[in-house]
Amino acid sequence: MEAVLPVEVEIPSMRVLAESKLKEAEWVKQCYEQLNFIDEKRLTALCHGQCYQQRMARTFNKKGRPREFSPGDLVLRKVLHIAPDSRGKFAYKYDGPFIIQEVFDGEAIILNDMDGNDDALPVNADALKKYYP
Incomplete structure (x- = not known):
């Protein structure tokens, strides 16, 4: 019995699928489903990145004080x-x-x-x- 990483259990790799002795049609179906989820995962990662950048900008801008200069100062x-x-x-x-x-x-x-x-x-x-x- 081999050790399996938790990541491989959540997202099946070739080795895990081969050990579970799935039929080829089921294996192809699971691979196709994983490919369909790639776009969704990319969008989720992009949204998280944008939210992180907005939070960091908000935090940074809280500390800044606007300085206004006018002619004659x-x-x-x-x-x-x-x-x-x-x-x-x-x-x-x-x-x-x-x-x-x-x-x-x-x-x-x-x-x-x-x-x-x-x-x-x-x-x-x-x-x-x-x-x-």
Whole structure:
């Protein structure tokens, strides 16, 4: 007597079917039924995956706070790279303050210096935080 995995009992494999001594017509019928259930199992797995993604997104979005910027707000810009002559962990983490000139969809923002000089490149809103003097 051989050991049989629980999975093989639920979804019969060739070995389990051969040992149970089914007739060939019954064996073909069971294989055909298993093939018919494949689409249903795929749809079930897809639904579970989508539900999981929605739950994870809901949980993630609960913690996020919407940040809205408008033209004229004062902001600090995060320093994204550290220069080789920096002071290590004592270097400044933010530049600024800057004045917001224009806000675009997709969280792109164009900044001005306090002197009024334009920054040529738009900045992502993730790299900004409001400045309260």
